[in-house]
Amino acid sequence: MTPDERRAMSDELRMTCMKISRRTRFENVESVAPHQFSVLCKLMDAPLPIGGLAEAECVSRPSMTRTVDGLVEGGYVVRVADGGDKRRTWVYITDAGRESVLQTKRSRDVWMNERIAQLSDDECELLAQATAILARVVAR
Template identity: 40%
Template sequence: MSKQTVETVSGPKALTRTELARLANDLRLACMRISRRVRYESDLLLPPHQFSVLSRLESAPKTNSELAEIERVTAPSMKRTTNVLVEAGYVARADDPEDGRQVILSLTPEGLKTLKRIRRHRDEWMLQRFEGLTEEEHALLASVRDVLLKVASE
Protein backbone atom coordinates (compact mmCIF):
# COMPACT_ATOMS: atom_id res chain seq x y z
CA MET A 1 0.00 0.00 0.00
CA SER A 2 1.48 3.39 -0.94
CA LYS A 3 1.77 6.19 1.57
CA GLN A 4 -0.33 9.32 1.06
CA THR A 5 1.45 12.66 1.07
CA VAL A 6 0.42 15.98 2.49
CA GLU A 7 1.85 19.35 1.45
CA THR A 8 3.63 21.13 4.29
CA VAL A 9 5.63 24.36 4.48
CA SER A 10 8.81 22.36 3.79
CA GLY A 11 7.23 20.31 0.97
CA PRO A 12 5.33 17.04 0.66
CA LYS A 13 5.37 14.74 3.68
CA ALA A 14 4.30 11.10 3.59
CA LEU A 15 1.60 10.25 6.12
CA THR A 16 1.84 7.05 8.08
CA ARG A 17 -1.17 4.75 8.14
CA THR A 18 -1.92 5.98 11.68
CA GLU A 19 -1.76 9.63 10.62
CA LEU A 20 -3.94 8.91 7.60
CA ALA A 21 -6.47 7.12 9.84
CA ARG A 22 -6.52 10.13 12.19
CA LEU A 23 -7.05 12.47 9.21
CA ALA A 24 -9.86 10.26 7.89
CA ASN A 25 -11.56 10.30 11.30
CA ASP A 26 -11.21 14.06 11.70
CA LEU A 27 -12.57 14.78 8.22
CA ARG A 28 -15.45 12.32 8.66
CA LEU A 29 -16.44 14.00 11.92
CA ALA A 30 -16.15 17.49 10.41
CA CYS A 31 -18.29 16.50 7.40
CA MET A 32 -20.92 14.92 9.66
CA ARG A 33 -21.06 17.99 11.91
CA ILE A 34 -21.36 20.38 8.99
CA SER A 35 -24.03 18.21 7.39
CA ARG A 36 -26.02 18.03 10.61
CA ARG A 37 -25.77 21.78 11.22
CA VAL A 38 -26.78 22.63 7.66
CA ARG A 39 -29.80 20.33 7.90
CA TYR A 40 -31.00 21.43 11.32
CA GLU A 41 -29.94 25.07 11.63
CA SER A 42 -30.52 26.46 8.16
CA ASP A 43 -34.24 25.79 7.90
CA LEU A 44 -36.82 24.75 10.43
CA LEU A 45 -39.81 24.34 8.11
CA LEU A 46 -39.17 20.77 7.01
CA PRO A 47 -37.41 17.92 8.85
CA PRO A 48 -34.38 16.52 6.98
CA HIS A 49 -36.06 13.22 6.05
CA GLN A 50 -38.97 15.07 4.42
CA PHE A 51 -36.60 17.39 2.56
CA SER A 52 -34.73 14.33 1.29
CA VAL A 53 -37.94 12.83 -0.11
CA LEU A 54 -38.77 16.09 -1.90
CA SER A 55 -35.26 16.05 -3.38
CA ARG A 56 -35.72 12.49 -4.61
CA LEU A 57 -39.00 13.41 -6.31
CA GLU A 58 -37.49 16.39 -8.09
CA SER A 59 -35.92 14.26 -10.82
CA ALA A 60 -38.95 12.03 -11.48
CA PRO A 61 -42.12 10.67 -9.87
CA LYS A 62 -41.63 7.56 -7.75
CA THR A 63 -43.59 5.02 -5.73
CA ASN A 64 -43.39 4.72 -1.96
CA SER A 65 -41.47 1.47 -2.43
CA GLU A 66 -38.89 3.14 -4.67
CA LEU A 67 -38.47 5.99 -2.20
CA ALA A 68 -38.15 3.59 0.72
CA GLU A 69 -35.42 1.68 -1.10
CA ILE A 70 -33.53 4.85 -2.05
CA GLU A 71 -33.77 6.28 1.46
CA ARG A 72 -33.11 2.90 3.08
CA VAL A 73 -36.18 2.95 5.31
CA THR A 74 -39.15 0.61 5.65
CA ALA A 75 -42.14 0.99 3.35
CA PRO A 76 -44.49 1.86 6.27
CA SER A 77 -42.07 4.56 7.44
CA MET A 78 -41.88 6.05 3.95
CA LYS A 79 -45.67 5.96 3.64
CA ARG A 80 -45.98 7.99 6.87
CA THR A 81 -43.46 10.51 5.54
CA THR A 82 -45.15 10.88 2.16
CA ASN A 83 -48.59 11.14 3.79
CA VAL A 84 -47.36 14.19 5.71
CA LEU A 85 -45.94 15.70 2.51
CA VAL A 86 -49.19 15.07 0.63
CA GLU A 87 -51.22 16.68 3.42
CA ALA A 88 -48.89 19.70 3.37
CA GLY A 89 -49.42 20.09 -0.39
CA TYR A 90 -45.79 19.35 -1.34
CA VAL A 91 -46.45 15.98 -2.98
CA ALA A 92 -49.28 14.71 -5.19
CA ARG A 93 -50.57 11.14 -5.47
CA ALA A 94 -51.79 9.51 -8.66
CA ASP A 95 -52.80 5.96 -9.50
CA ASP A 96 -50.19 4.05 -11.47
CA PRO A 97 -51.75 3.47 -14.92
CA GLU A 98 -49.85 0.15 -15.29
CA ASP A 99 -50.40 -1.24 -11.77
CA GLY A 100 -53.57 -0.29 -9.93
CA ARG A 101 -52.03 -1.38 -6.61
CA GLN A 102 -49.30 1.25 -6.86
CA VAL A 103 -49.47 4.98 -6.22
CA ILE A 104 -47.16 7.36 -8.03
CA LEU A 105 -45.85 10.32 -6.01
CA SER A 106 -44.71 13.54 -7.63
CA LEU A 107 -43.59 16.95 -6.53
CA THR A 108 -46.21 19.71 -6.64
CA PRO A 109 -45.32 23.28 -7.65
CA GLU A 110 -45.47 24.17 -3.92
CA GLY A 111 -43.13 21.27 -3.14
CA LEU A 112 -40.65 22.45 -5.76
CA LYS A 113 -40.87 26.02 -4.45
CA THR A 114 -40.22 24.79 -0.89
CA LEU A 115 -37.31 22.61 -2.02
CA LYS A 116 -35.65 25.54 -3.78
CA ARG A 117 -36.24 27.84 -0.79
CA ILE A 118 -34.65 25.40 1.62
CA ARG A 119 -31.65 24.95 -0.69
CA ARG A 120 -31.22 28.73 -0.83
CA HIS A 121 -31.34 28.87 2.98
CA ARG A 122 -28.76 26.10 3.26
CA ASP A 123 -26.47 27.78 0.74
CA GLU A 124 -26.86 31.08 2.58
CA TRP A 125 -26.04 29.38 5.89
CA MET A 126 -22.78 28.03 4.40
CA LEU A 127 -21.99 31.33 2.70
CA GLN A 128 -22.25 33.18 6.01
CA ARG A 129 -19.65 30.83 7.50
CA PHE A 130 -17.33 31.23 4.51
CA GLU A 131 -17.48 35.03 4.66
CA GLY A 132 -15.53 34.99 7.93
CA LEU A 133 -12.62 33.06 6.40
CA THR A 134 -9.42 34.43 4.89
CA GLU A 135 -8.61 34.46 1.17
CA GLU A 136 -6.13 31.65 1.78
CA GLU A 137 -8.84 29.58 3.48
CA HIS A 138 -11.21 30.23 0.56
CA ALA A 139 -8.52 28.98 -1.85
CA LEU A 140 -7.91 25.92 0.32
CA LEU A 141 -11.64 25.12 0.41
CA ALA A 142 -11.83 25.44 -3.38
CA SER A 143 -8.97 22.95 -3.82
CA VAL A 144 -10.34 20.53 -1.21
CA ARG A 145 -13.82 20.61 -2.77
CA ASP A 146 -12.72 18.50 -5.73
CA VAL A 147 -11.00 15.95 -3.51
CA LEU A 148 -14.05 15.62 -1.24
CA LEU A 149 -16.35 15.22 -4.26
CA LYS A 150 -14.04 12.47 -5.53
CA VAL A 151 -14.11 10.71 -2.14
CA ALA A 152 -17.91 11.06 -1.94
CA SER A 153 -18.44 9.53 -5.39
CA GLU A 154 -16.41 6.38 -4.75
Protein backbone atom coordinates (compact mmCIF):
# COMPACT_ATOMS: atom_id res chain seq x y z
CA MET A 1 0.00 0.00 0.00
CA THR A 2 1.40 3.38 -0.99
CA PRO A 3 1.66 6.27 1.49
CA ASP A 4 -1.22 8.04 -0.29
CA GLU A 5 -3.38 4.91 -0.09
CA ARG A 6 -2.58 4.58 3.63
CA ARG A 7 -3.58 8.21 4.22
CA ALA A 8 -6.84 7.70 2.32
CA MET A 9 -7.56 4.50 4.27
CA SER A 10 -6.75 6.28 7.53
CA ASP A 11 -9.17 9.08 6.68
CA GLU A 12 -11.93 6.63 5.74
CA LEU A 13 -11.35 4.63 8.93
CA ARG A 14 -11.50 7.75 11.10
CA MET A 15 -14.71 8.93 9.46
CA THR A 16 -16.33 5.50 9.79
CA CYS A 17 -15.39 5.27 13.47
CA MET A 18 -16.86 8.73 14.04
CA LYS A 19 -20.12 7.71 12.33
CA ILE A 20 -20.39 4.56 14.45
CA SER A 21 -19.66 6.54 17.60
CA ARG A 22 -22.18 9.25 16.73
CA ARG A 23 -24.88 6.71 15.84
CA THR A 24 -24.46 4.63 18.99
CA ARG A 25 -24.41 7.74 21.21
CA PHE A 26 -28.00 8.41 20.23
CA GLU A 27 -29.09 4.89 21.15
CA ASN A 28 -30.04 5.80 24.68
CA VAL A 29 -33.33 5.16 26.37
CA GLU A 30 -33.10 7.99 28.88
CA SER A 31 -32.91 11.68 28.15
CA VAL A 32 -29.28 11.84 29.30
CA ALA A 33 -26.93 13.80 27.07
CA PRO A 34 -23.80 12.02 25.77
CA HIS A 35 -21.47 13.99 28.08
CA GLN A 36 -23.68 13.13 31.06
CA PHE A 37 -23.71 9.45 30.08
CA SER A 38 -19.92 9.47 29.99
CA VAL A 39 -19.82 10.82 33.55
CA LEU A 40 -22.31 8.19 34.73
CA CYS A 41 -20.13 5.46 33.22
CA LYS A 42 -17.11 6.79 35.12
CA LEU A 43 -19.09 6.53 38.37
CA MET A 44 -20.27 2.94 37.86
CA ASP A 45 -17.30 1.42 39.72
CA ALA A 46 -16.69 4.02 42.42
CA PRO A 47 -17.57 7.58 43.45
CA LEU A 48 -15.26 10.36 42.33
CA PRO A 49 -14.71 13.96 43.40
CA ILE A 50 -15.73 16.74 41.01
CA GLY A 51 -12.07 17.47 40.25
CA GLY A 52 -11.41 13.83 39.43
CA LEU A 53 -14.38 13.72 37.08
CA ALA A 54 -13.27 16.95 35.40
CA GLU A 55 -9.79 15.56 34.88
CA ALA A 56 -11.10 12.21 33.58
CA GLU A 57 -13.38 13.99 31.11
CA CYS A 58 -10.78 16.64 30.15
CA VAL A 59 -13.04 19.55 31.07
CA SER A 60 -12.83 22.40 33.56
CA ARG A 61 -14.17 22.10 37.09
CA PRO A 62 -16.92 24.68 36.43
CA SER A 63 -18.01 22.73 33.35
CA MET A 64 -18.09 19.48 35.34
CA THR A 65 -20.03 21.20 38.11
CA ARG A 66 -22.72 22.17 35.56
CA THR A 67 -22.82 18.60 34.23
CA VAL A 68 -23.14 17.16 37.73
CA ASP A 69 -25.84 19.76 38.56
CA GLY A 70 -27.93 18.41 35.68
CA LEU A 71 -27.39 14.82 36.80
CA VAL A 72 -28.36 15.71 40.39
CA GLU A 73 -31.55 17.40 39.12
CA GLY A 74 -32.39 14.26 37.15
CA GLY A 75 -31.82 12.02 40.16
CA TYR A 76 -28.91 10.19 38.51
CA VAL A 77 -26.22 11.20 41.03
CA VAL A 78 -25.90 12.66 44.52
CA ARG A 79 -23.20 14.85 46.02
CA VAL A 80 -21.69 13.93 49.38
CA ALA A 81 -19.34 16.23 51.28
CA ASP A 82 -15.98 14.70 52.20
CA GLY A 83 -15.87 14.19 55.97
CA GLY A 84 -12.17 15.00 56.18
CA ASP A 85 -11.95 17.87 53.67
CA LYS A 86 -14.87 20.31 53.55
CA ARG A 87 -13.67 21.65 50.18
CA ARG A 88 -14.03 18.26 48.50
CA THR A 89 -17.35 16.87 47.29
CA TRP A 90 -17.77 13.29 46.12
CA VAL A 91 -20.24 12.31 43.41
CA TYR A 92 -22.07 8.99 43.77
CA ILE A 93 -24.24 7.35 41.14
CA THR A 94 -27.79 6.55 42.26
CA ASP A 95 -29.81 3.45 41.43
CA ALA A 96 -31.59 5.51 38.75
CA GLY A 97 -28.24 6.53 37.27
CA ARG A 98 -26.96 2.96 37.31
CA GLU A 99 -30.16 1.71 35.62
CA SER A 100 -29.87 4.45 32.98
CA VAL A 101 -26.34 3.31 32.12
CA LEU A 102 -27.37 -0.35 31.92
CA GLN A 103 -30.44 0.39 29.77
CA THR A 104 -28.44 2.59 27.41
CA LYS A 105 -25.71 -0.03 27.04
CA ARG A 106 -28.35 -2.69 26.31
CA SER A 107 -29.93 -0.44 23.68
CA ARG A 108 -26.56 0.23 22.05
CA ASP A 109 -25.72 -3.48 22.09
CA VAL A 110 -29.02 -4.26 20.35
CA TRP A 111 -28.28 -1.64 17.68
CA MET A 112 -24.80 -3.05 17.01
CA ASN A 113 -25.88 -6.70 17.17
CA GLU A 114 -28.67 -6.07 14.64
CA ARG A 115 -26.11 -4.75 12.17
CA ILE A 116 -23.57 -7.50 12.80
CA ALA A 117 -26.31 -10.13 12.35
CA GLN A 118 -26.63 -8.98 8.73
CA LEU A 119 -23.01 -9.90 7.96
CA SER A 120 -21.80 -13.19 6.54
CA ASP A 121 -19.68 -15.54 8.65
CA ASP A 122 -16.60 -14.49 6.67
CA GLU A 123 -17.38 -10.80 7.25
CA CYS A 124 -17.85 -11.45 10.98
CA GLU A 125 -14.48 -13.19 11.13
CA LEU A 126 -12.85 -10.29 9.29
CA LEU A 127 -14.58 -7.80 11.59
CA ALA A 128 -13.29 -9.68 14.65
CA GLN A 129 -9.75 -9.45 13.27
CA ALA A 130 -10.18 -5.75 12.46
CA THR A 131 -11.53 -5.11 15.96
CA ALA A 132 -8.41 -6.66 17.49
CA ILE A 133 -6.21 -4.53 15.25
CA LEU A 134 -8.15 -1.36 16.13
CA ALA A 135 -7.80 -2.16 19.84
CA ARG A 136 -4.01 -2.30 19.35
CA VAL A 137 -4.03 0.98 17.41
CA VAL A 138 -5.97 2.74 20.17
CA ALA A 139 -3.73 1.32 22.91
CA ARG A 140 -0.58 2.88 21.43
